[in-house]
Amino acid sequence: MKPRILFLGLALPLITFLMAGCTSGNSQQPDPNLVALAIAATQQAEQNQPEPQVDTTKIALEIMATNMAVQSTEDAMKDTQESLQATQQALDATQQALSHPQPIPLPIYFETETPSGVVEVIDYDEKIKNAKILVYEDTQEIGMWVTDALNGMDVEYTHVGDAVGHLMTNLNSPIEWDLIIIAAENRSRVQGEFWDVIVERMVKQDTAVIAEVWYLDFLGGGRISNFLSNCGVQFQKDYELAESIYWLQPEHPLFTDPNTAMPLIHYSRYWGSQAGDYVRVAPGSEADLVAGAYQKNKSDYGLITSCMDGRVILQTFSNHDYHKDEIVALWQNYITYTLKNRFDKLAE
Numbered sequence: 493m494k495p496r497i498l499f500l501g502l503a504l505p506l507i508t509f510l511m512a513g514c515t516s517g518n519s520q521q522p523d524p525n526l527v528a529l530a531i532a533a534t535q536q537a538e539q540n541q542p543e544p545q546v547d548t549t550k551i552a553l554e555i556m557a558t559n560m561a562v563q564s565t566e567d568a569m570k571d572t573q574e575s576l577q578a579t580q581q582a583l584d585a586t587q588q589a590l591s592h593p594q595p596i597p598l599p600i601y602f603e604t605e606t607p608s609g610v611v612e613v614i615d616y617d618e619k620i621k622n623a624k625i626l627v628y629e630d631t632q633e634i635g636m637w638v639t640d641a642l643n644g645m646d647v648e649y650t651h652v653g654d655a656v657g658h659l660m661t662n663l664n665s666p667i668e669w670d671l672i673i674i675a676a677e678n679r680s681r682v683q684g685e686f687w688d689v690i691v692e693r694m695v696k697q698d699t700a701v702i703a704e705v706w707y708l709d710f711l712g713g714g715r716i717s718n719f720l721s722n723c724g725v726q727f728q729k730d731y732e733l734a735e736s737i738y739w740l741q742p743e744h745p746l747f748t749d750p751n752t753a754m755p756l757i758h759y760s761r762y763w764g765s766q767a768g769d770y771v772r773v774a775p776g777s778e779a780d781l782v783a784g785a786y787q788k789n790k791s792d793y794g795l796i797t798s799c800m801d802g803r804v805i806l807q808t809f810s811n812h813d814y815h816k817d818e819i820v821a822l823w824q825n826y827i828t829y830t831l832k833n834r835f836d837k838l839a840e
Contacts, residue, residue, distance in 0.1 A: 614839060620831050621647055623670040626662050630654035630678040634762070637811050638675045638704075641823035654680055663689040670834055671700040671827065677810050681707055687716045695722060698837045700803045700830035702823075706810050708769040723799040723806055724777030728792055731768040731785075734759040734813035737795055738787045745829050746782055746798065746805070751821040755783075756814045768809035771797060802833035 627649050629638045642649050652658035663672070663686070672690060676682045682705075693699040708716070708727040720726060737756040739747055747753045761767070772792035773779050781794035797806040805826050811819045 614835055616828075616832050616835065619835050620645070620828065623647065623831055624667060625649035625671045625673065625827075626659075626667075626669050627651045627673045627675070628654070628656075628659045628682060629673070629675040630680045631675070631812065632678075634678065634812055635816065637816055637819050638673060638823055640816075641820045641827065644820065645824055645827065647827075654678070656680075656682065656686070660686065660689070663693070668697060669693065669699050671702070671831055673827075674701070674703045674705070675811070676703075676705055676707075677812065681711070683711050684715050687719045691718050691722055694719075694800065694804060698803065698834060700834040701800075702805045702807070702826050702830060704807045704811065706763075706766060706768045706808065708771070708808060720771075720806075721774070723797060723804055724774050724779030725771040725781075725794070725797050725799070725806065726774050728770040728772045728794075730766070731770050731795065731809060732765060734761045734763070734767045734809065735785060737783050737785065737809065737814075739783050740787065740790055740794075741780075741782050744782050744798075746796070746822075746825050749825060750828055751825055753822045753825055754818055756818060756822075758818075759814050762812040763810050767813055768795065770794065771806070771808055798829075801837065803830055803837065805830055 625642070625647065627638065627642070629636055629651065630653070631637065632653060639651065650662060652662060659682070662669075672693065674682050674690070690701060690703075694701050703719070705716075708720075709730045736759065739755045741747075742755075770785065770792070771781075771794045773781060773794070778799070780798040781790060781792075781796070782798055783794070783796035785793040785795065795807070795809045797808075798804070799806070807826075811823075
């Protein structure tokens, strides 16, 4: 038995003995020495009580839990601080943008260049309807077939009739014409300086031109020669009387868009002589004979020529030697074809 238990065992009987003596009625006082001895034994017993056991594992776990809680709190505070910093940066950027507004770019509707492989879509119908067209036509007495063709297309145009003075005024005006039509059939002659101005427009402004002339044999050496040279054709010989005219390229747009234009096989001669002129392709030229007197002749005996990338049509026979409905349909194709090529050129 351990000492603390022995002391307790001795102290308890002694105290009990002394208490018994006091309560038994015995008047004798207890021995002071015994009492002191009992008290000392009691104190010694109390001092020898076992120390409470300490659970170190439990304490370590509690300390770890406390540290983890503290770390979690610190991480949460750090995330909150970073979020507040990001929010402040966004607010600063917004304030900067508001204090220094940037100009809003305007859309570009017309570009001179398009990305590779991208084709610009052109509303030809709308452009043709609003095209600036100048018309000289001298057949008031026998029928204004070119005017009829234009009216059938519902387009706007400026018509000067056979007034060469008004024609020159408009040619020299600041108006940027899309198409110039010279329908000189009734033995009037647009010549000299008129062709100088027309060629200048044709070359420098990419203006479309449709010319009906019957008198190259009279003027071939004059100023109209500059027009012929730019077109890439030469006068060949006189076309004395109207004959059948054949399409050399039946699938050409001049004969398919917007009308199916039939070859001028059937004729009704109005002019008894000087019906027109034959032309041939000049050496090295890119002129395109699309109709002529002989189906197998592709470079001579031409009567309809397309040149200048399709922006110019030269007709060297007289309209009124053929049927009106066929001529009107053909001229509507002329107008459509040359204007489309004009707008394509402007879009490049």
